Amino acid sequence: MIQSPALPVSAASVVPNARAAAPSSPIPFTMAELILAMRADPELSPVRRRNLASSIKRLCGALGLAPDETPAAFWFLREKLEGVHPTQAGIQPHRWETIRSDVAFALKRIGLAPDQPQPRAELSEGWTALLAHMTAAGLRHWGLSRLARFCDGQGISPAAVDDVVLAAYVAYLRTQTLKTKPQQHHREVCLIWNKLAAAADDLGLQSVTVPSYSTTYSPPWDALPLSFRAEAEAWLTALSEEGDLLSETGPLRPLRPASITAYRYALRQAVAGLVASGRPLETITSLATLVEGEAPTLALQFHLDRNGQRPSQMLAQIAHVLVLVAQHAVGAEAATVAKLKRFRSKLSPARSGLKPRxxxxxxxxxxxxxxxxxxxxxxxxxxxxxxxxxxxxxxxxxxxxxxxxxxxxxxxxxxxxxxxxxxxxxxxxxxxxxxxxxxxxxxxxxxxxxxxxxxxxxxxxxxxxxxxxxxxxxxxxxxxxxxxxxxxxxxxxxxxxxxxxxxxxxxxxxxxxxxxxxxxxxxxLYLTENPEGLEVVRRVLGQRSVETTLRSYAGVHDQHAVRRFDELVLGIRGAILKEIGHG
Missing domain, CATH: 1.10.443.10 (Intergrase catalytic core)
Structure with missing residues (x-):
């Protein structure tokens, strides 16, 4: 049985004057019951009842859901809609919008959207002026149109919009609309709002907090001790194309900017692992602190635990950078370097075929x-x-x-x-x-x-x-x-x-x-039709060796082999059926 997640605070609980209407009859639990409710609604015309039922069934079909097992709930449908595109469902975009609109109407009809603004109601003077100001300033106001209608329906003026109001707005989006990616929309609205507040003093708008929904466990680079950053940047510069080409300790092939960025991130990850194990951030003052004693073991163990005790490319990259730090930046003892190389080997995932993404x-x-x-x-x-x-x-x-x-x-x-x-x-x-x-x-x-x-x-x-x-x-x-x-x-x-x-x-x-x-x-595409065409693919992709090509696309050969096997089995079956008169 599907359980509803803990819903965020409702608009009615945080916004004055918010409506909190309750349905007059029991709310259907499944989409099948919602279909029956629409078909039995005496206030709707027969054509409207039929269209609503059809749209509900069509939406369930496009999402691969059984109506009698699917909750009639905004939150559930919204999560499913985020992974579906109408073209992939064989539905034209305009028809898809009609289907979504009909389903939303049906859910609202049974009382699941008490805070829903009145359709096509004219906005108040304050909100009309705000949107007009945005148009005049060349700012796109589509991001604020939905917010304007929500607030206007609750009697909230533009000047009264603050973090509390926006929290209610996001709660409304999550629980009473089919709006996909509400968190992203929340962030975009706040960015637009602050830009408008800074550019139009006459509107008297309050600045709002721009939310961050990303979770991070590694400290930002600027938060690391200055001495650590200075040493790390000097080392990374020596590894880069900006380094001294005649240096006896520099790399044989200078690293590109993207590789330098990846190495800097690996250092941050190593610091994050060490801090998570209990080491105070302020004590990590040099590159040597990352490879001394049990520090590398503790740092890598943190990331290994986060990854479910499975090797990964990220773990291997952190270990690789620690090897380079020990070997070239710090000049650590041979035993330390050997230990880190062993870690790198164990943490490197088996390379065969493409990555999961x-x-x-x-x-x-x-x-x-x-x-x-x-x-x-x-x-x-x-x-x-x-x-x-x-x-x-x-x-x-x-x-x-x-x-x-x-x-x-x-x-x-x-x-x-x-x-x-x-x-x-x-x-x-x-x-x-x-x-x-x-x-x-x-x-x-x-x-x-x-x-x-x-x-x-x-x-x-x-x-x-x-x-x-x-x-x-x-x-x-x-x-x-x-x-x-x-x-x-x-x-x-x-x-x-x-x-x-x-x-x-x-x-x-x-x-x-x-x-x-x-x-x-x-x-x-090429190897599927030409399994022996590795050299062609290598040249088209500009890869150095055919071994790289083979290692990356070994799975394509597996698919070809399976297809040939299927053809053999089905060919034998077809021949037998033809012999006995069923072909």
Whole structure:
């Protein structure tokens, strides 16, 4: 039996004048009972009753839920909705919105949303003025529209909004709406609110606390003792490309900024483990304190316990950095270095096949239709925007086409995300006769394997459309970035671009795709049809050795072997059925 979680404080308990209406009849427990309640509602027209029942059944079907086993509750449905996209359920977006609206209406109809604002009610003068001010200032007010209607329905003016009101608002979202990701929405609303409060003194708004729903156990870098940070930064600089190339103690191959960031994080994790074991933070004053005595054992044990006594890449990384600290930064005794190397070996997970995240993400492409949907998306977007007159193309169109171009490049030549967002016209993207060539110097690539390849004519045509028609809409771009950032002369931040990329593809197709997944997608797609094509995949991905390719995609060969075995068994069965007259 499904139990309802402890619900947050209700709006009625913290907001004056909040309504607390109670249903006049028993509330249905399951969605099946909700269907019966809607069909029996005498105040609704026959058509409305039929449509509501149909929407409830359709929603349960899309979520893979049995109506007679599914709680008729906002909280339960919202959690399920967060993992579903209408396209994946075979439902058009506008129809999906209607279904969600109908289900929400039905739940409200039986009394599950006492704080619900009146539909289409005009906002009070104060809230109307606030939204108008946002429009005039060029701020998007869609994030505050829902808050405005909630507060206005409770008789709360903009000037009275504070942390207590926002707590009630979030409680309302969680328990009385189907709004997905309420915590994220809460944070976004607070950020917008504070920005408006700072920019518009005449509105008399109070600043609110921006919530942080992330849990962290490692102290921020700036909180570590100054002497520790100074020594660590000096060591990391010596390991980086900024270090002395002629240093006798420097690395044979300088580390890139991303690796330096990873090493710094590993040091933080080691400190966090040591602090969790009882060591005061203020006593960790040097790198030596991380590798002396039982310190490394205590630090690693904390993380091993958190991971359920299982090896992991993170544990191996912490141990690896401790080895380097002991061996090169501190000059520890040979016995200490040997002990840490033994820890590193034991904590390293067995490397065979893909990691869990890409492996899970690739399962959606077992369906051939999803492969076709993803591959066709750049062309679909290109054709859609190509039909619009040049004068009607907008910045939103440019952002959409930007994702289409990124996806096209990653489908054809799956480079790494950092190299993708840093592409520049005239430096990395060159016109050679009638061909468009992508060039990456080996010094720019993570594994020092350069790229120099021509794009297919179809991809070049899509790229040209973006460069000539849509790239100028982003404004001044003196550096010639293919994916310019908001500030002139800056490219998009890789992390931000990755989020936009994933969100856009999700909205267009319902597929969960991130930039680096396209490298695994390309390899899996090719090896599924060409099991002996490891060398082709190695060259397309720009990997140094075929052993790396084989180790990463061993699972694809397993799938091919299973498919061949299935074909054998089913072939024998089919032959037997044909012989006895059932074929």
């Amino acid at each position: 890409p492996k899970a993400a690739l399962r959606q492409f077992v369906d051939r239709g999803n492969i076709e949907t993803l591959i066709m998306l750049p062309t679909r977007i290109h054709l859609r925007l190509q039909r619009k007159p040049a004068a009607e193309l907008t910045l939103a169109d440019a952002r959409l086409m930007q994702v289409a171009v990124a996806l096209e490049l990653l489908l054809m030549r799956p480079i790494r995300r950092g190299n993708l967002v840093a592409l520049r016209l005239g430096q990395h993207i060159l016109r050679v006769g009638r061909r468009t060539v992508i060039v990456l110097d080996e010094a720019e690539v993570k594994n020092r394997v350069g790229h120099d390849y021509a794009l297919p004519p179809e991809s070049a045509k899509l790229l040209d459309f973006y460069i000539t028609r849509l790239l100028p809409l982003f404004g001044p771009n003196p550096e010639g970035f293919l994916f310019p950032g908001e500030k002139a002369g800056k490219t998009k931040a890789p992390e931000q671009f990755g989020r936009v990329f994933s969100k856009t593809i999700r909205a267009e197709t319902g597929l969960a795709v991130y930039p680096h997944l396209l490298r695994h997608f390309a390899a899996t």
